Amino acid sequence: MADIKLMKGNEAFAEAAIRAGCDAYFGYPITPQSEVLEYLTAQEPHKRTGMIVLQAESEIAAINMVYGAAGTGKRVMTSSSGPGISLKQEGISYMAGSELPCLILNVMRGGPGLGTIQPSQSDYFQATRGGGHGDYYTPVLAPASVQEMADFVRLGFELAFKYRNPVVILSDGIIGQMMEKVELFPQQPRAVEFDQSWVTTGKTPDRERNIITSVDLDSARQERHNQDLQKKYQNMREHEVRFESINCDDADYIFIAFGSASRICQKSVKIAREKGIKVGLLRPVTLFPFPAKEIKKLSKQVKGMLCVELNAGQMIEDVRLAVENNTLVALHNRMGGMVPTPEEVYHALLQKFSIE
Amino acid sequence: MEKENLRLDEIIREENIVFHKTSLLTDKVFSYCPGCGHGVVHRVIMEIIEELGIQSDTIGISPVGCSVFAYDFMNIDMQQAAHGRAPAVATGIKRCWPEKYVFTYQGDGDLAAIGTSETIHACNRGENIAIFFINNGIYGMTGGQMAPTTLSGMKSSTTPYGRDTMLMGNPIKMTELVATLPGTYFVTRQAVHTALYVRKFKKAARMAFENQKLKKGLSFIEVVSNCNSGWKMSPLQANRWMEENMLAFYPPGDIKINGELIKKT
Ligand SMILES: Cc1ncc(C[n+]2csc(CCOP(=O)(O)OP(=O)(O)O)c2C)c(N)n1
Ligand code: SF4
Numbered sequence: 294m295a296d297i298k299l300m301k302g303n304e305a306f307a308e309a310a311i312r313a314g315c316d317a318y319f320g321y322p323i324t325p326q327s328e329v330l331e332y333l334t335a336q337e338p339h340k341r342t343g344m345i346v347l348q349a350e351s352e353i354a355a356i357n358m359v360y361g362a363a364g365t366g367k368r369v370m371t372s373s374s375g376p377g378i379s380l381k382q383e384g385i386s387y388m389a390g391s392e393l394p395c396l397i398l399n400v401m402r403g404g405p406g407l408g409t410i411q412p413s414q415s416d417y418f419q420a421t422r423g424g425g426h427g428d429y430y431t432p433v434l435a436p437a438s439v440q441e442m443a444d445f446v447r448l449g450f451e452l453a454f455k456y457r458n459p460v461v462i463l464s465d466g467i468i469g470q471m472m473e474k475v476e477l478f479p480q481q482p483r484a485v486e487f488d489q490s491w492v493t494t495g496k497t498p499d500r501e502r503n504i505i506t507s508v509d510l511d512s513a514r515q516e517r518h519n520q521d522l523q524k525k526y527q528n529m530r531e532h533e534v535r536f537e538s539i540n541c542d543d544a545d546y547i548f549i550a551f552g553s554a555s556r557i558c559q560k561s562v563k564i565a566r567e568k569g570i571k572v573g574l575l576r577p578v579t580l581f582p583f584p585a586k587e588i589k590k591l592s593k594q595v596k597g598m599l600c601v602e603l604n605a606g607q608m609i610e611d612v613r614l615a616v617e618n619n620t621l622v623a624l625h626n627r628m629g630g631m632v633p634t635p636e637e638v639y640h641a642l643l644q645k646f647s648i649e
Numbered sequence: 650m651e652k653e654n655l656r657l658d659e660i661i662r663e664e665n666i667v668f669h670k671t672s673l674l675t676d677k678v679f680s681y682c683p684g685c686g687h688g689v690v691h692r693v694i695m696e697i698i699e700e701l702g703i704q705s706d707t708i709g710i711s712p713v714g715c716s717v718f719a720y721d722f723m724n725i726d727m728q729q730a731a732h733g734r735a736p737a738v739a740t741g742i743k744r745c746w747p748e749k750y751v752f753t754y755q756g757d758g759d760l761a762a763i764g765t766s767e768t769i770h771a772c773n774r775g776e777n778i779a780i781f782f783i784n785n786g787i788y789g790m791t792g793g794q795m796a797p798t799t800l801s802g803m804k805s806s807t808t809p810y811g812r813d814t815m816l817m818g819n820p821i822k823m824t825e826l827v828a829t830l831p832g833t834y835f836v837t838r839q840a841v842h843t844a845l846y847v848r849k850f851k852k853a854a855r856m857a858f859e860n861q862k863l864k865k866g867l868s869f870i871e872v873v874s875n876c877n878s879g880w881k882m883s884p885l886q887a888n889r890w891m892e893e894n895m896l897a898f899y900p901p902g903d904i905k906i907n908g909e910l911i912k913k914t
């Protein structure tokens with residue numbers, strides 16, 4: 294029988310982590326994602342699966358605990374929001390450089406600075422451009438429902454281990470806080486047998502010592518390492534693009550939106566269709582790699598694309614790059630925790646493209 | 650006279666060898682300046698791991714500092730940590746492998762400046778790990794800048810006229826500080842510039858690993874060391890200066906054993 298529950302997005306994420314066989318979670322409280330740590334500590338997963346949950350002294354410590362634990366080959370994760378995610382960037386860069394798998398949830402709030410605890414999508418640039426120092430990318434998954442908050446835990450770990458790379462789940466205060474029905478996948482056992490060829494377990498006589506590091510002062514070797522990393526990211530671009538398209542086939546106009554903004558746009562599509570305007574919605578599910586090919590394809594068949602974002606207009610830069618001037622691209626955005634209504638978005642569409 | 654005629658292979662015979670290099674040190678030539686204490690500390694830690702027979706169960710963490718490449722020299726599994734974060738990295742590893750031996754190796758800039766928070770909280774949680782804290786009173790790797798441990802009046806490249814404690818604060822005694830936390834089980838200050846001190850340090854290092862089996866808390870071993878390059882002294886001068894000044898302010902000796910403070914801090 295299906296295991297269906299009514300849960301907050303943050304709780305669904307935490308429950309899914311236990312069920313996905315996650316080995317360890319290290320976190321630090323920050324709104325709007327504190328329910329993750331609260332739910333996990335209440336569940337006492339050390340009794341359910343043996344999963345470790347530890348409240349660290351800071352986000353910096355938490356991500357470095359993740360770094361250490363990931364080096365042992367286990368499935369580890371952390372979660373935070375803007376100010377904390379900024380603190381984690383050094384550690385994420387180290388993990389990208391040393392090729393360690395892990396899962397990082399960002400439940401976005403408005404910035405810059407301490408900003409607001411209200412929802413926002415203003416960490417798009419940070420998430421899709423690596424975020425920390427150095428040339429690197431992380432796959433970025435953007436859930437648009439409580440269901441996806443749960444499902445992306447499994448998908449995230451899959452990608453993290455497939456590419457030995459940190460994976461970011463870029464959620465926001467709406468998806469994290471809202472309650473929805475969610476069908477939970479059954480409990481998976483924690484991995485007992487896993488690839489230990491590269492991890493730190495203690496050097497045994499039958500192998501060379503395993504070293505987790507990102508430093509190499511030999512420029513030729515460091516360049517080769519960087520080239521290898523870039524190949525990996527290219528691989529992701531070729532194989533991991535995910536998107537959802539709603540009513541795009543016959544559309545004259547397309548909304549492009551991810552996460553909570555895409556949920557609003559779903560309603561705006563309905564309003565427009567009721568008024569006889571053929572509108573579709575393209576929702577990038579992976580923000581890196583970005584569904585550029587699909588957007589380019591659509592750009593040749595439509596009259597205009599409206600990016601709807603809860604930020605100053607960040608994803609629109611990727612859309613413009615993909616569209617190559619094939620069609621008009623416009624932006625409707627809100628910031629600082631403000632959220633547009635479906636009607637507002639519909640009217641923005643009419644106005645931006647002078648639809649009578 | 651007779652000696653000069655002896656051939657090398659006649660001298661290097663099994664019965665004449667008084668010093669064996671542990672197999673847990675690789676053959677890579679140390680990157681440390683001649684006379685630097687880092688190499689001695691490396692050797693002693695590796696000897697202990699070999700003597701205890703725990704190589705296959707030990708994971709070390711190298712810091713950012715002159716010992717960043719400790720994994721080139723130590724023939725064990727290691728993780729390199731971001732500047733100051735080694736105790737957090739060690740926490741992550743130890744929580745995942747609670748039966749393994751985990752240690753960090755950190756300089757004074759790493760442990761007592763940028764990583765103070767990670768140090769104090771790992772100690773306070775009583776993580777069952779060992780922290781080796783190499784205090785040379787200076788930032789060796791970056792060219793001899795002031796560290797939190799730099800003595801009052803001591804010159805460095807960022808205190809060219811000597812550390813002015815009115816401006817820069819006083820040197821911090823991390824070891825005494827962490828000894829006050831219930832999470833630490835063994836806290837000691839050692840040195841490695843003479844054979845006698847090396848022997849004492851080795852005893853302490855052994856205890857730091859043996860303690861991990863007890864799961865009663867963290868072992869914290871400070872090693873007051875030299876940085877002849879950063880101090881702009883010859884190795885001999887540096888050791889003499891260290892004896893007279895560093896050891897006067899950072900006195901060697903055990904501070905906490907088996908969870909009990911034995912020295913007033
Ligand atoms: C985040 C960050 N800040 C600064 C540095 C530059 N840095 C490298 S080593 C070091 C100081 C190391 O001094 P210490 O820990 O005392 O080690 P020592 O070299 O003296 O053994 C600094 C500041 C860095 N690598 N990373
Ligand atoms: S700079 Fe100082 S600490 Fe670094 S290797 Fe040289 S003597 Fe040792």
Ligand SMILES: [Mg+2]
Nearest residue numbers: 756757787789
């Ligand atoms: Mg130093």
